[in-house]
Amino acid sequence: MTDPADPDLDALLRQHFDAAIxxxxxxxxxxxxxxxxxxxxxxxTLPLAAAVGTVxxxxxxxxxxxWHLAADAWTTGHASTPVVVAGSLILLLAMAACGWALxxxx
Amino acid sequence: xxxxxxxxxxxxALIDQIRxxxxxxxxxxxxxxxxxxxxxxxxxxxxDDPASADDLAQETFVLAWRKLEQFRGEARFATxxxxxxxxxFLQHRRSRAGAPRPADPDADYTESAALGTSSPELGLxxxxxxxxxxxxxxxxxxxxxQLGLSHEEAATVLDLPLGTVKTHVTRGKAKLRELLxxxxxxxxxxxxxx
Numbered sequence: 001m002t003d004p005a006d007p008d009l010d011a012l013l014r015q016h017f018d019a020a021i022x023x024x025x026x027x028x029x030x031x032x033x034x035x036x037x038x039x040x041x042x043x044x045t046l047p048l049a050a051a052v053g054t055v056x057x058x059x060x061x062x063x064x065x066x067w068h069l070a071a072d073a074w075t076t077g078h079a080s081t082p083v084v085v086a087g088s089l090i091l092l093l094a095m096a097a098c099g100w101a102l103x104x105x106x
Numbered sequence: 107x108x109x110x111x112x113x114x115x116x117x118x119a120l121i122d123q124i125r126x127x128x129x130x131x132x133x134x135x136x137x138x139x140x141x142x143x144x145x146x147x148x149x150x151x152x153x154d155d156p157a158s159a160d161d162l163a164q165e166t167f168v169l170a171w172r173k174l175e176q177f178r179g180e181a182r183f184a185t186x187x188x189x190x191x192x193x194x195f196l197q198h199r200r201s202r203a204g205a206p207r208p209a210d211p212d213a214d215y216t217e218s219a220a221l222g223t224s225s226p227e228l229g230l231x232x233x234x235x236x237x238x239x240x241x242x243x244x245x246x247x248x249x250x251x252q253l254g255l256s257h258e259e260a261a262t263v264l265d266l267p268l269g270t271v272k273t274h275v276t277r278g279k280a281k282l283r284e285l286l287x288x289x290x291x292x293x294x295x296x297x298x299x300x
Binding site: 009010012013014016017020021022023024027028029030031032034035036038 | 124128130133134137138141142143145146149150160163164167168171172232233236247248251252253254279282283286
């Protein structure tokens with residue numbers, strides 16, 4: 001970034017740097033030789049794992065009486081303890097899933 | 107800026123090709139395009155050790171090859187590479203924390219560095235003057251004045267607040283001007299009082 005207030009000093013610094021840029025002299029070839037095999041990308045792995053995980057989680061927790069009690073209370077409009085507990089669990093799991101998705105996108 | 111955009115588009119096309127086909131020839135083209143500036147960056151950072159600088163440059167490109175999926179195109183590819191190179195340099199410096207450093211900054215002078223200016227004498231003086239700057243100021247000048255990164259890009263590479271980078275650049279230039287007072291700075295290399 002050239003400083004408009006000091007073009008001479010900037011030009012001098014850039015000239016000093018540019019002249020120190022080395023020729024390739026086999027550097028690129030040595031890098032290519034040192035490259036490890038690229039990891040194979042499987043773009044379907046993550047969505048598939050998420051879908052399988054969702055199904056497994058649902059089938060394992062669905063028989064628990066908490067969900068039936070919560071569903072009954074919810075449909076009748078009562079904010080009972082099972083509704084609060086089940087709602088909190090769902091919220092917590094959703095937040096954990098969001099956090100995980102965000103960290104994966106980093 | 108148009109040139110930069112054109113170069114960035116070429117980089118983006120090469121990166122797409124590498125991601126799609128794992129094409130080492132395309133990566134070789136990328137390395138050839140950027141190796142000079144990355145090696146020069148690391149040689150400036152490791153003023154006393156050009157061989158280690160080239161080793162770190164190789165490590166930088168191997169890391170870029172491994173992590174190419176993480177490059178999202180938010181910054182220029184060159185800036186991303188400079189950031190990886192700087193991280194490699196920091197790791198190298200940490201690993202050599204106990205090793206002795208040259209006591210005299212003048213001893214850092216190398217003939218090749220002096221060739222950068224039209225006058226070898228001025229080159230020597232500029233190199234010596236740069237060697238006398240605090241590390242933070244010299245590094246900020248390297249990225250902003252010598253490599254031509256914007257202050258924002260330099261802040262990203264150095265992982266520093268923008269204001270801190272600007273301060274280092276301003277103070278570094280002021281100190282350089284003071285150190286180079288007897289020489290100009292005049293690009294033709296003649297002292298004003300000659």
